[in-house]
Amino acid sequence: MLTRIDHIGIACFDLDKTVEFYRATYGFEVFHSEVNEEQGVREAMLKINETSDGGASYLQLLEPTREDSAVGKWLAKNGEGVHHIAFGTADVDADSEAIRDKGVRVLYEQPRRGSMDSRITFLHPKDCHGVLTELVTAATPGEADH
Template sequence: MFMRIDHVGIACHDLEEKIAFFERTFELTVVAREVNTEQGVKEAMLHIADGEGGGSYIQLLEPLSPDTPVGKFLTRRGEGVHHVAFGVPDVVQALDTIGGRGVRLLDERPRHGSMGSSIAFLHPKDVGGMLTELVQAPERQAETMSNARNADT
C-alpha cells in the first residue's frame, strides 16, 4: 500500500529560520511554499531525493495562530516531528482499506495537500501515537481519474 515515505512534517516557531538551517546544514532546497489556511499553517517543502515511487521531502510547518493544530502541538510538545506522510497510489482506496481494518480516520475523504496532492490523516492513537498522513501525488491523481474513466467505458 505504501510506496515511499513522502515527507516528514516538522513543526517550528519560525519558518524562515528553519528553512535557513536545513538549507545550510543539509544542503536541501525549497521546492514549494504555501499558506494553507484550511490547516492553519505556512509551510515549505524541502526536497531530499527522488525514488521509484516519487520524491521525498521535509515539510516545515509554522502555525498561522496558536489555536491551530500545529500551534497547539508546539504549545504542548515544542518544535519537532509533527507527522509522517506515506505516499500511496490512491488515497481513497487507502482510506477504505485502512478504515476497514479498524483504524480511525481523521479524514473520511481526501483534502487539498502540499504541491497539489490529495491527503488524509489517520488517528494517531490507532497508529502507535504517530500522526500519519496519506499522500497521493498529483500525477497519481490523474492516473486514478483516467483509470476510473476507462473502467466506465
C-alpha cells in the same frame, strides 16, 4: 498501496529560520512553499530524494498561521519537532477506506487538499502507536516533482 515515504512533517516556530537552518547545515533548498489556510500552516517543502515509485521524499517544515490550528496547539504542547510522517500512494481514497475498515480511525471523511495540490488524509496517532500518520496522493502521478 503505500509505496514511499512521501515526507516528514516538522513543526517549527519560525519557518524562515528553520528553512535557513536546513539550508546552511545540510544544503537542502526549498522546492515549494505555500500557505494552507484550511490546515492553518505556512509551509516549505525541501526535496531530499526521488523514490522508486516515481515520486519523491521531502521534509515539510510547518509554521502555524494561528494558535488554534492543529499544528499551533501541538507546538504549544510539545515544542519543535517531528509532527507527523506521510506515506505516498497512488490512491489515497482506496487506501484510507481499506485502513478504516481495519479499525484505524481516519480523521477526514474524504481526503482534503495537501501540499502541491496533493490529496491527503490522516490516521489517528493513538491507533498508530503514537505516530500521526498521513496518506498522500500527489497531484499528478509520476509527476510529483513538477
